[in-house]
Amino acid sequence: MGHTQHDTMRRVLRREVAGTIGLLADAEDFAAMRRYRTFTFDDHVTYLQQVEALLRSFAAQGRLTCVALFDPEEYAEFCTEHDLDPDASASRTRFTAELATTGPTMPYDGQTLAEMVPELVDETVRQSTWEYATMLLARIGACADCGVDIGRAAFARASDLLMRAIGTGGPVARHLVCSVPCDGQTLLAALHVTCADDGSPQLDETEALEFTTVLAVGIAIQSSGGLVMRTSDGTRDRVHGWRLEGERLHPLTAAEVFDAYCTGPPAPRPPHPRGRGATHRAPPPGRGGVAPATRRHT
Incomplete structure (x- = not known):
């Protein structure tokens, strides 16, 4: 018993x-x-x-x-x-x-594995990208001329650029994609923004942190990255695009936006947090004519 x-x-x-x-x-x-x-x-x-x-x-x-x-x-x-x-x-x-x-x-x-695996792969790529980007920013160190922490300055600048980009769409839903070529691979981050009843943008804090970190890497290493933003008011979609140059986002032409948004490499393996490389899926996005808020560091 x-x-x-x-x-x-x-x-x-x-x-x-x-x-x-x-x-x-x-x-x-x-x-x-x-x-x-x-x-x-x-x-x-x-x-x-x-x-x-x-x-x-x-x-x-x-x-x-x-x-x-x-x-x-x-x-x-x-x-x-x-x-x-x-x-x-x-x-x-x-x-x-x-x-x-x-x-x-x-x-x-x-759920079936066929349903589960794509979501799991996407989440793994997303987290690995953020860890890898965070590691890169931490490793850059301080500017030899002024002592400013380049990673921190780039992150602050990226935050400002993101808010300015979001502000161009008006009170509509937005989907942003940032791509940054880095060390033989492409880092990619996405951010979905909705609207509150008063028209103010609402976004997921974790997504925003990851997006800003990837954009900051592009600024810190002077990469030729980009940003694409698709807005939707429920009846039609509009696509805005920017090219990252230094600490500025310059507007893309309609043809450049089409190339950036409609073409791009397939999604692959995530980058290793310790630095072992891999490529990502990617298109570009951004907001033009934004004056730099921090000094350029090289």
């Missing part, structure tokens, strides 16, 4: 434990993991089917499970840093536990 009670209690407790699955969503990442003897899957489609079946079984038991993207390169680095054998399931489990605390995760609530 006591045995049965203990088993029942353990089953109840098991439902209280949240878990995380590290998902190899990309076929290339899956292929990279096959070099490990203890990774027994040999077909990516079958692997995805088994993961989805496992998620469904956990959900049926009332267990909360989150999904994170498993990056083989980051995993190899993690094993090296922590002196772990990468060809061991325990090492993969430990890395996945790390992802649960440091990386983007998404709770499984019955």
Whole structure:
């Protein structure tokens, strides 16, 4: 009887434990993991089917499970840093536990992996871009001539430019995209702005922080980035575009706006926060004729 009670209690407790699955969503990442003897899957489609079946079984038991993207390169680095054998399931489990605390995760609530993965990829790219941009700003340091912290000055200037750009659209919804070429890759950030009843703009603070950080990188490194803003009043859309030059945003022509907004590279892997590069999806945006608020630093 006591045995049965203990088993029942353990089953109840098991439902209280949240878990995380590290998902190899990309076929290339899956292929990279096959070099490990203890990774027994040999077909990516079958692997995805088994993961989805496992998620469904956990959900049926009332267990909360989150999904994170498993990056083989980051995993190899993690094993090296922590002196772990990468060809061991325990090492993969430990890395996945790390992802649960440091990386983007998404709770499984019955959706298919086909529905979940694009959102998870987008969130991972977004967070990695912000971390990478923040690291770049912190590393730039102070101006050799005046001692001003270049990253901080660039962020302040970017905040001002963003507010000025938003102010050009009037009391309508706006969607902004900022792209900044940097060290062989393109950093991208997006921001959606709605309107309050009084016409004042409303935006998500986290999105605004990430957007401003990416724009600040462009200012700090004197990149030829850009900004595109699409406005909508419910009946028609208008697109405004600007090119970043130094600390200014210069208006784009209609043809330049079309090229910036309607063409761009596909979405790829996120940049590594520690500096390992990758490309992003990107078009450009901005507001022209804005006088500089801070000194240009090189």
